[in-house]
Amino acid sequence: MALARFNEDRCKGCKLCLTVCPKKIIVIRIDRLNEKGYHPAGLTEPQKCIGCAFCAMMCPDCVIEVEK
Numbered sequence: 001m002a003l004a005r006f007n008e009d010r011c012k013g014c015k016l017c018l019t020v021c022p023k024k025i026i027v028i029r030i031d032r033l034n035e036k037g038y039h040p041a042g043l044t045e046p047q048k049c050i051g052c053a054f055c056a057m058m059c060p061d062c063v064i065e066v067e068k
């Protein structure tokens with residue numbers, strides 16, 4: 001199963017990854033705060049991830065790793 005993993009403490013909540021996900025499963029987790037004080041990005045329905053890695057390529061802070 002493919003899965004995008006987010007290193008949440010590196011995320012600055014810029015939302016760039018949200019714009020490129022073809023499955024629209026990335027959201028800003030307003031229920032969480034990371035160590036920098038940002039609401040980090042994460043997956044709503046991880047089982048829908050297809051492992052395309054568009055999110056990882058778009059992220060300027062190397063927050064996302066994709067497993068296939």
Ligand code: SF4
Nearest residue numbers: 021049050052053055
């Ligand atoms: S790997 Fe592709 S499908 Fe999975 S979260 Fe990233 S952009 Fe979305």
Ligand code: SF4
Nearest residue numbers: 011012014015017059
């Ligand atoms: S592109 Fe990277 S830094 Fe920006 S919200 Fe997504 S995971 Fe966080």
